[in-house]
Amino acid sequence: MTTLGFACTGVRSDPYAAGPTLVFRLRITAPADTRVHALALQCQLRIEPARRPYGDAEGERLTDLFGGRERWATTLNPIQFATVPLLVPGFTGETEADLVVPASYDLEVAGARYFRALDDGEVPLLLLFSGTAFAGPGGFQVTPVPWDKEARVRMPVRVWREAVDRHFPGCGWLRLPEDVLDELLAYRSRRALPSWEATVRELLAGAEVAERAR
Structure with missing residues (x-):
């Protein structure tokens, strides 16, 4: 079995990708x-x-993921962020490669909710590697990459925000069932509202007035 080592030397956002994308540099x-x-x-x-x-504000925004701070000793479990393939060309001794990872901005995805809840600082990430190595000291051998191969990296929160803001500055994304979308569209049409933002703001304003009237 070929002995391999993995390290992540940095992460950046891709300014030329079609959607929010992070690039992890691997050694x-x-x-x-x-x-x-x-x-x-x-x-x-x-x-x-x-x-x-x-921080306190971050903790409040993370309540839906982990519950209150009194529960964090048992609820701060790892969150799956992504699984992506990577084909590394041939090398001897050492090489570097870019691992390209799409950055979801869907707030139904736990990873995106977690990133959005953070003000600044770094995100601790664990990269786990598996797959197949085509290698050999004197010939061609096919061996599995052991499951215990991993690398850690601390990604600045600003890198994720930079990746998302390049494509959706100041915006988020919510997924809704088709029947709810149809009702929203009908409401927007009846009220002749110019945008989805105006539609949601009017509904929120109405809900606030109703709550105050109770």
Whole structure:
């Protein structure tokens, strides 16, 4: 089995991607006498929320994910962020490669809700690697990449915000069932409202007036 090492040396947003995208720079090492012809990797990224502190405002926004702070000792569990494939070309000794990861802005996704709740600082991430190595010191061998191969990186929150704001500045995204969308569209049409933002604001204003009248 080929001995491989993985490290993440940094992360940046991709300014030229069609949607919000993060790029993780990986350094991969192998024994100096082993020619790696290719690596077919499956890369799993997890958020490790217990590995950073949170301000009061952040804690309130994270309640729907983890509950109140009194429960965090048992609820700050890892959050699945993404699973992406990566094909690494041949190398000897050491190489670097970019792991391209789409950054969801869907607030139904736990990872996106977590990122959005943070004011600043860094996000502790764990990268887990598996797959197949095509390598050998004197020939061509096919061996699995061990499941215990991993790397940690602390991604600045601003990098995620930069990736999302490039495409959706100052905006978020909500997924709704078709019947609810149809009702909203009918309401917007009846009221001749110019945008979805105006539609939601009018509904919120109406709900606030009704609550005050109770």
